[in-house]
Amino acid sequence: MNAPVQAGATGIGAGRSPVIVYEDVVKRFGAFTALGGVSARIDRGEVVCLIGPSGSGKSTLLRCTNALERIDGGRILFDGVKLPAAESAARKVRRRMGMVFQNFELFPHMTALGNIAVGPKTILGQSLDAAERRARALLDKVGLAEKADSYPSTLSGGQQQRVAIARALAMDPEVMLFDEPTSALDPETVGEVLNVMKHLAQEGMTMVVVTHEMTFARRVASRVIVFDHGRIVEQGPPTQIFENPVEERTRDFLGHLGWSG
Amino acid sequence: MTYDWSVVWQHRSALADGVVITVLLTVLTMALAVPGGLAIMLLRQTRIGVVGTAFVEFFRNLPLILVIYWTFYVLPILVDVVLSPFATGLLALSLAVSAYNAETFRAGVNSIRKGQVDAALALGMSWTQLMRIVVLPQAIRRVLPVLASTWVSLFKDTSLVSVIAVGELAYTSMQIRAQTFRVLEMLTAMAVIYWCLGYPQAKLVDWIHRKYGVTE
Numbered sequence: 075m076n077a078p079v080q081a082g083a084t085g086i087g088a089g090r091s092p093v094i095v096y097e098d099v100v101k102r103f104g105a106f107t108a109l110g111g112v113s114a115r116i117d118r119g120e121v122v123c124l125i126g127p128s129g130s131g132k133s134t135l136l137r138c139t140n141a142l143e144r145i146d147g148g149r150i151l152f153d154g155v156k157l158p159a160a161e162s163a164a165r166k167v168r169r170r171m172g173m174v175f176q177n178f179e180l181f182p183h184m185t186a187l188g189n190i191a192v193g194p195k196t197i198l199g200q201s202l203d204a205a206e207r208r209a210r211a212l213l214d215k216v217g218l219a220e221k222a223d224s225y226p227s228t229l230s231g232g233q234q235q236r237v238a239i240a241r242a243l244a245m246d247p248e249v250m251l252f253d254e255p256t257s258a259l260d261p262e263t264v265g266e267v268l269n270v271m272k273h274l275a276q277e278g279m280t281m282v283v284v285t286h287e288m289t290f291a292r293r294v295a296s297r298v299i300v301f302d303h304g305r306i307v308e309q310g311p312p313t314q315i316f317e318n319p320v321e322e323r324t325r326d327f328l329g330h331l332g333w334s335g
Numbered sequence: 336m337t338y339d340w341s342v343v344w345q346h347r348s349a350l351a352d353g354v355v356i357t358v359l360l361t362v363l364t365m366a367l368a369v370p371g372g373l374a375i376m377l378l379r380q381t382r383i384g385v386v387g388t389a390f391v392e393f394f395r396n397l398p399l400i401l402v403i404y405w406t407f408y409v410l411p412i413l414v415d416v417v418l419s420p421f422a423t424g425l426l427a428l429s430l431a432v433s434a435y436n437a438e439t440f441r442a443g444v445n446s447i448r449k450g451q452v453d454a455a456l457a458l459g460m461s462w463t464q465l466m467r468i469v470v471l472p473q474a475i476r477r478v479l480p481v482l483a484s485t486w487v488s489l490f491k492d493t494s495l496v497s498v499i500a501v502g503e504l505a506y507t508s509m510q511i512r513a514q515t516f517r518v519l520e521m522l523t524a525m526a527v528i529y530w531c532l533g534y535p536q537a538k539l540v541d542w543i544h545r546k547y548g549v550t551e
Contacts, residue, residue, distance in 0.1 A: 169459030179454035183472050193458040
């Protein structure tokens with residue numbers, strides 16, 4: 075399974091330092107090939123949106139990035155170092171990446187504050203006081219200062235996802251991975267989550283975002299990568315992807331979404 | 336036929352002692368079998384999980400009364416340790432209930448969404464941390480109604496240790512029956528006492544079901 079290196083995989087962002095490098099990454103689930111040789115790089119400070127049809131491998135690539143899924147071929151470099159195979163070593167790398175899930179996955183038995191403070195307290199060994207002080211600051215940052223003592227079940231989807239973003243940020247990650255962060259939300263709460271993400275991008279956070287929100291991708295992304303059938307079809311700045319897509323399949327995909335350029 | 340209910344009153348102090356032993360046996364068994372069940376459930380998730388599986392399948396598929404007899408007659412021969420009847424009964428009940436609790440906890444853990452584990456892993460938690468902080472607190476809360484039901488069953492099943500002469504309520508009642516030949520009175524008294532103690536516990540279980548039962 076030796077796919078040629080994708081055009082632009084190494085040429086974009088010259089002069090900046092890569093945080094994540096994918097080299098011919100292959101992932102199979104049984105007989106199904108989810109990733110059929112993906113090569114790409116994410117540079118520091120970039121906001122990269124992964125788009126494409128369902129089942130095209132975007133989410134799988136994201137889950138491989140922090141070793142929630144193990145790859146079957148190729149390699150992934152994080153900060154220049156190959157993702158380790160051993161679970162205990164992978165854990166150390168994982169701490170440097172924040173992840174936000176489609177279904178929020180807040181811990182239902184903890185308050186919003188508890189959800190955010192639990193990582194720094196148990197994993198980074200911060201004092202409860204320090205962890206909670208930071209958690210309050212982060213809640214304020216995502217606009218939920220008054221919800222510190224609320225349990226997830228009492229929060230709206232948009233509020234839960236903002237808490238989940240704060241929980242990931244509490245670990246001071248170098249990269250934030252977003253796995254369809256707005257797909258499970260009511261339309262009226264999508265905006266508040268995207269706003270938080272936009273602010274994060276403006277602060278210079280490196281972000282990899284799997285999304286179906288084309289407007290967000292177009293406005294916020296520094297680069298867009300289009301997936302289909304486990305491969306990268308095309309990548310480039312949003313203006314290229316949305317206005318002048320080179321590849322027929324990109325045009326097809328955007329056309330199906332009703333995107334008119 | 337004449338009834339002589341005074342026999343119950345005459346032996347009230349022995350019956351009260353029996354009740355104390357029954358309650359004590361129930362409380363101590365559960366105190367051992369909850370951590371025991373947790374430990375076996377966790378053991379089953381490790382490389383030597385087959386040991387835990389064997390334990391569960393062994394005790395789950397034997398009649399409790401056989402386990403009690405076996406612990407009383409066979410175990411002392413095998414390991415050369417002689418326990419008091421109370422300790423023997425406690426051990427047998429704890430082993431059997433641990434096996435049941437292990438299955439209960441396993442069901443609870445399996446009911447937690449995989450996404451919760453992903454979220455804990457993504458934060459950088461180890462398996463031990465994610466079990467302790469994320470999965471078990473949710474799983475235990477979820478299986479609380481089942482544990483409560485096990486408790487009530489256990490309360491009644493403690494009567495089985497009467498076969499090895501542990502002086503709990505059933506054994507005491509039977510002894511008095513044998514001495515006084517007041518079969519109807521003693522069996523009725525025993526039934527009334529078990530029922531009066533069991534009913535509030537069953538109601539408590541119902542309440543726990545309502546409060547902690549999974550509604551999502």
